[in-house]
Every structure is written in structure tokens, then in C-alpha cells.
Amino acid sequence: MKRIFTPWGEIKPSVLIFPVYYLLIIYGIIFFLPFDFFKSFFITEDSFIEWVQFFGYFFAFLMSFILCFFKKNSFSKQRIYWFLLAIFCFCIAGEEISWAERITNIGVDSIKEINLQGETNFHNLKNINNYLHFTFIILGLFFGWAGWKFWPNIEALPSKKYTLFFLIVSAFYFYFDLSWITLGKRIPNHQETIEFLMSSGLFLHCFEYFKKEFLKKFSSKFKQH
Secondary structure: OOOEOOOOEOOOOOOOOHHHHHHHHHHHHHHHOOOOHHHHHHOOOOHHHHHHHHHHHHHHHHHHHHHHHHHHOOOHHHHHHHHHHHHHEEEEEHOOOOHHHHHOOOHOOOOHOOOOOOOOOOOEOOOHHHHHHHHHHHHHHHHHHHHHHHOOOOOOOOOOOHHHHHHHHHHHHHHHHHHHHHHHOOOOHHHHHHHHHHHHHHHHHHHHHHHHHHHHHHHHHHHHH
């Protein structure tokens, strides 16, 4: 990790601190811009940040899926783990755009009727939506801590350096619901703004391995010639 030099001394983080910079820029600058810039690009439905999330998950899916075929042993555990991550990212990407309903305006009426937002997705179904925040808390802890702590040899799980991309999401939803339980009202609902970190964390993790395997494969072919 890069060293950070401050007037108070030198900081040597063992994790990527992009999420800290991101939050400082969002809530220190963009939040105060005029013409409802923050609301339009980071809060509203189908906002800019929501589409960035989709592309993050979608490209993470593509790279995870391709990494399955880079493994020499067709039945290796690592290949299975990458395949599971690919399925996970594909499902989240699909949910982000209501399985292309937002692009094609074609949906499933039977699902839309029991969906809290009238969309073709599963995370907003009446009996599932109540557990959505808890799911993000668990996923944040899993990808941001438990994965690299207990299963460091599984390549498909993000390494320690990506911790903040996931733990911040987990902390946000924890305090989001805690504020409602203790105060009777929730902190501002900026979930898309925060969830972007999980999407970008998985994208960067997959890109790191994809680049490594891609270069390894093609450099070996180059040497043969």
C-alpha cells in the first residue's frame, strides 16, 4: 500500500483507502453542489451511481466466469469458487436493473404485483425486502473480514486490502437500522451511494486476478514463440 504523508506524520495503511477518499469527496464536496446534483446522480432511481454499480457487478461476473477457464485443472476447487462468485455477481447485476426491465420495459406481471416498487426483481419482494439490510451486513462482514481471515487460500474471496470496500457497507446498514430501533427514525437513506463500494470492491478484486492470469497466460505463449 502507498504511504500517506501528513503534517502529523506518516501513515502506512495495510488496506486500500479509496473508500475513505470516495466518502470525503461525496460528502465533503458533491453533497453541497447546487441544482440537486447529489440527489440526481447518487440518490434517485436509475441514477448514475446505480448504473455504475451494475457495470461493476456485470464486469466482475464476466471476469470471474472467464477465470474459471484459465484454471488448468477442470475440477479444481478454485474454479468452482470463481464460478460461484460469477453467479453471485450476475444475480446482483440482474437485480440492479430489474433483469433488463429498465432497458426493455418488459417485466413479469406476477412478480411486479407482489413487488414493493412494482418491478421485476426479487430483492424488493414483500417477504424478502425486510431481510435486505441484514443481508448486506452479512455480505459486508463476509467479503470484508471473514473471507480473508478464515479462507485466505480461496482466490475468489477478496483479500485483506479490499476490506474497507465491504465493511463500510456493512457498517452503514447496521447504523441505518440501529438509528430506527433506538431513535424511531433512520439516518439519510443513501444506500446506492454506499453500495457502490461493494460493487467496486468486487470489480477491483476480479480485475486484479484477471489481469494476473491474462498476462501469465499470454506471456507464456509469447515465450514459446
